Amino acid sequence: MANPSILILAGDGIGPEVMAEVKKIIGWYDAKRGITFDVSEDLVGGCAYDKHGTPLHDDTMAKAQEVDCVLLGAVGGPKYDNLDFSVKPERGLLRLRKEMDLYSNLRPAQCFDALADFSSLKKEVVAGLDIVIVRELTSGVYFGEPRGIFTEGNERVGINTQRYTESEIARVARSAFEMARRRNNKVCSMEKANVMESGILWRQVVQEIHDKEYPDVELSHMYADAGAMQLCRWPKQFDVIVTDNLFGDLLSDAAAMLTGSLGMLPSASLGAPMANGRPKALYEPVHGSAPDIAGQGKANPIACVLSFAMALRYSFDLGDEATRLEQAVEKVLAEGVRTADLMGPEGGTPVSTSAMGDAIVAALDASL
Numbered sequence: 001m002a003n004p005s006i007l008i009l010a011g012d013g014i015g016p017e018v019m020a021e022v023k024k025i026i027g028w029y030d031a032k033r034g035i036t037f038d039v040s041e042d043l044v045g046g047c048a049y050d051k052h053g054t055p056l057h058d059d060t061m062a063k064a065q066e067v068d069c070v071l072l073g074a075v076g077g078p079k080y081d082n083l084d085f086s087v088k089p090e091r092g093l094l095r096l097r098k099e100m101d102l103y104s105n106l107r108p109a110q111c112f113d114a115l116a117d118f119s120s121l122k123k124e125v126v127a128g129l130d131i132v133i134v135r136e137l138t139s140g141v142y143f144g145e146p147r148g149i150f151t152e153g154n155e156r157v158g159i160n161t162q163r164y165t166e167s168e169i170a171r172v173a174r175s176a177f178e179m180a181r182r183r184n185n186k187v188c189s190m191e192k193a194n195v196m197e198s199g200i201l202w203r204q205v206v207q208e209i210h211d212k213e214y215p216d217v218e219l220s221h222m223y224a225d226a227g228a229m230q231l232c233r234w235p236k237q238f239d240v241i242v243t244d245n246l247f248g249d250l251l252s253d254a255a256a257m258l259t260g261s262l263g264m265l266p267s268a269s270l271g272a273p274m275a276n277g278r279p280k281a282l283y284e285p286v287h288g289s290a291p292d293i294a295g296q297g298k299a300n301p302i303a304c305v306l307s308f309a310m311a312l313r314y315s316f317d318l319g320d321e322a323t324r325l326e327q328a329v330e331k332v333l334a335e336g337v338r339t340a341d342l343m344g345p346e347g348g349t350p351v352s353t354s355a356m357g358d359a360i361v362a363a364l365d366a367s368l
């Protein structure tokens with residue numbers, strides 16, 4: 001049987017730096033666990049634009065559709081800020097999400113014990129935190145039509161459209177309810193039904209799917225602005241949060257800080273099952289290309305490493321190996337190994353991106 005296949009799209013900025021550490025871990029699984037992946041690499045984002053004049057070449061898109069999963073680093077950077085909107089690096093990632101139909105974006109926010117002191121919130125607020133944000137990823141205001149910058153009279157007007165169909169809401173709701181059943185059986189749905197018709201429909205459909213198919217799951221609804229406040233006030237009240245594309249983007253960056261750093265938050269973007277029964281999938285850290293620290297060996301690779309752990313679990317049915325990798329990360333943090341973003345006001349000596357990767361590999365060795 002063919003080895004499971006992975007397409008690596010490291011992208012821009014710190015993307016290739018954090019992905020280099022994931023490649024070490026893929027090498028470790030091959031050498032030490034006999035788990036061999038067929039890995040291919042290609043370009044996405046600004047680096048693809050530099051080479052092909054487009055942030056995602058059609059051949060790359062076709063490869064992404066064929067592999068068992070895609071691992072992505074990050075895209076974007078100031079060099080590309082003034083490009084035409086249609087070829088901006090971020091469009092490459094949005095095209096991947098849309099054409100692979102990756103409608104369910106799982107963004108777990110877990111506070112490792114070793115980092116509970118380090119969060120910007122009080123220790124008792126974040127210690128033991130373990131929540132998942134399920135973000136709708138292929139619709140809503142990031143994709144709705146009409147969109148654009150137009151001229152009306154003597155001024156410009158920028159338009160984006162929030163649009164959700166019933167079936168788009170229903171499928172991501174199911175994904176959240178399924179996730180809750182595997183966890184603590186609680187879903188909180190967030191929208192702005194007080195001011196948006198799309199929010200009213202969102203609330204109705206989530207409630208209907210709940211009542212018909214998941215009556216055993218505890219469901220609550222919250223306006224997304226209040227949800228943002230509650231995430232900071234007492235995040236442990238949540239188990240699974242389901243929300244739309246834009247609110248999910250904002251709420252998950254906020255949730256990242258509960259865990260200590262944006263450099264800690266992984267994600268899985270999942271679609272419909274393929275012929276092999278596993279979902280179409282792309283795994284990426286929640287953070288971006290971090291141009292302020294790119295090229296300096298300062299980036300925290302843990303979000304990217306934990307995204308690979310999610311790939312082991314969701315794309316390769318290797319839940320035990322995913323847990324092994326997550327425990328290796330936990331061990332390294334408990335030993336006090338820290339990249340610069342995890343340094344508190346008391347200071348200390350941060351390790352480089354590469355040294356963090358090496359420490360995780362050493363912890364994997366110690367797990368054997």
Ligand SMILES: NC(=O)C1=CN([C@@H]2O[C@H](COP(=O)(O)OP(=O)(O)OC[C@H]3O[C@@H](n4cnc5c(N)ncnc54)[C@H](O)[C@@H]3O)[C@@H](O)[C@H]2O)C=CC1
Binds near residue numbers: 284285293303
């Ligand atoms: N999925 C993706 O590829 C995403 C791409 N972007 C793009 O990235 C570029 C920069 O965007 P920003 O708003 O600055 O967001 P960002 O997430 O790249 O950076 C925000 C802040 O967090 C820090 N940070 C992020 N990841 C880190 C890591 N692994 N280790 C240590 N520190 C880390 C950065 O240094 C920066 O201070 C933009 O072009 C944006 O469009 C932004 C978000 C997601």
Ligand SMILES: CC(C)CC(=O)C(=O)O
Binds near residue numbers: 090093094249286
């Ligand atoms: C296309 C991305 C740059 C948008 C984003 O911030 C994200 O998906 O987290």
Ligand SMILES: [Mg+2]
Binds near residue numbers: 250253286
């Ligand atoms: Mg974001």
